[in-house]
Amino acid sequence: MKVNEYYRPSSLEDAYHKLQEDPKNSLLAGGLWIKKMGLSVNCLIDLSTLGLNKISETKDEIIVGSMVTQRDFENSPIIKSLFNDSLAFAVREVMGVNFRNIATIGGSIMGRYTFSDVICGLLPYDVSLEFYPSQKMSLEDYLNYKGRLNAILVNIHIKKGNGKGYFKKVKTTALDFPILNVAISKVNGKYAVAVGSRPMVASLAHKAMDYLNKESKPDFNKAAELVLEELSCLDNMNASKEYRQDLTKVYVRRGLEEVSK
């Protein structure tokens, strides 16, 4: 990795100005993906000293700073108290503790990785992203946003509610990337279903969700079929399209059963 300069900004404003100075300047969170990509960067702007590593709550929502590490997220009593701890499950199987003490929630979202456990795990909840300069958008809108958003993710807002969640990562060995992710929620009586690593960035299955939320006694097998009608699976070196489709059917049904108990 080539880097000309390392910069420690004094404020978000300072970091943002530095980011705009050169298209080859890059924000640095945990730096794990930046290292993996081995990119040539002019200036790395370290976000670690801007106080973005806190988790707090209000009556209605949980606010997660973008620099909160995956490990602090999974251990947070505030996060654990929500939706039977299922949010924490979305990061608990990413590599080992010595990795998750470095990787951040913000870096995990901003990369829009096709294999992301974190994105899939957050998607079925009411999650919005707060950027600097002032801008807010839902996680789903960010995933569908065309092009690169040249802004700083400051906080992730997770709306509170009553209900349960389910998260499944299918992988071959303990430290592998996922072959498939399924995340399901039933919050305030409403279902949401997300499937990721198909291998594409996670998406909500809107057709299945409309069906589930309209019917008084929905058929979970039918819902799983609707997920596959809407969200395509592909082959890659980790798994075939057909295997991923079979896994989707099974884990969507199981997840729906789980959150409906």
Added chain:
Amino acid sequence: MLVKFYLNDVEVSFDVAPNEYLAKTLRSHGIKSVKVGCNESSCGSCTLLIDGKPMMSCSILSASIEGKHITTIEGIQEEAAKIAHYFGEEGADQCGFCNVGLALTVYALKRELKNPSEEEINNYIVGNLCRCSGLQSQLKAIKAYLKEE
């Protein structure tokens, strides 16, 4: 650029390049106990403690550790000897590349988790990849070390 931090409680300051990783900085200043295996944030052999938490030093930029406390195996010699004893008793010791990172992870585990279950221990050490000597013997050794007051 100059970066100042605490290495095993001693204040040090080293001149580092902006793309230099902590494992390289430490090794080039004689701390050869820090091992680089994969250099890909995957195997955990480079694990050391930053402010008490296990992290992969091959993947932390040296410039970013200003003011932090770094602990290598040299900083926990007494505890390392105890860990080595239990690993030896169970025939669980690993090669020179893996031992150090795992010992630091086990040391951090004892301080972070109170009465961990077997599953919690497994999850905590999974980021230290090699299990040449077998997971069962390592588990036994770790449990014995955790029991010690």
